[in-house]
Amino acid sequence: MTYLLDANVFIQAKNLHYGLDFCPAFWNWLIEKNAAGQVFSIDKVADEIAAGADELTDWIRQHNGKLFRKTKPHIVDQFGKVSAWVTGQGYEPAAISTFLQVADFYLIAHALAEAHVVITHEVPANSTRRIKIPNVCTGLGLHFMTPYEMLRREQARFVLGGV
Template sequence: MPVYVLDSNFFIQAHRFHYPIDVAAGFWKKVRQLAEEGRVISIDKVKKELYDKNDALEDWCRNNLPEDFFKDTSVVMGAYAQVTGWAMSRSGHYLPNALNEFLNADEADAFLVAYCLADNANRFVVTQEVSEPNRQNKVKIPDACIALNVSYVNTIEMFRQLGETF
């Protein structure tokens, strides 16, 4: 069974723009259900990005996601080395600040790709980012996924693949 690994922008953009917690209860109920079933998970780095704002989204996550929802990325350091190796090999394309941001140990992006790369057959990155291969000032998750043969989808495609509606 495939597992979908959620980027922080899955939560943030849903809450701020498309499915506010106070309006789109069906969306959030479905996310909670999928999390409880283990069909969607995330990583510790995403938790750090979500749990620093003291807002309604953080409250929702604390009160609705299973205790083991955010997975430890220290177990995928071999895959992380592959991701960093790829990024560094692109130093002729990406600006130094873009690489520094992508490879920052506190940022989730490279770890999301690594977490999925570590079990490539069963894990999909879920992100709202889109590929921009010519962009030099930001390393986009889809571009890293494409280069490393990691599957990724956006929110709506995830729900389609899961056969879920809300």
């Protein structure tokens, strides 16, 4: 199983759960799983995060080459499928316009093209004003889960003191 991480996975990890300064094991786990071909994100997610100017931005720049995949032609082939689904669901025009311009659109296309499981903190919502990743995943038959579900499934262990 391969996982594709949304920007909020990195941002919430840094801000709420696995700070770069006190839980390097989480960040090392991401790098190790990336090297093993299991965990990725995309260049558009890296771009969203890089708009900030903090330690996460520095970490993203340091690991941009391997962890964050570029959008290749076979990914672009999925854009039509994603946009057709989104425009056919009754979302407000502003929500559609926003979705088609942000990393979420590209993330879903990558997941479709390469059969990745999408990892996000977002939850499904019945709203016409904002398009949520889980709604799109469900509509397009993609699997999604939270970062915690991924960590449990992969049996990640962040053990203090080598116990």
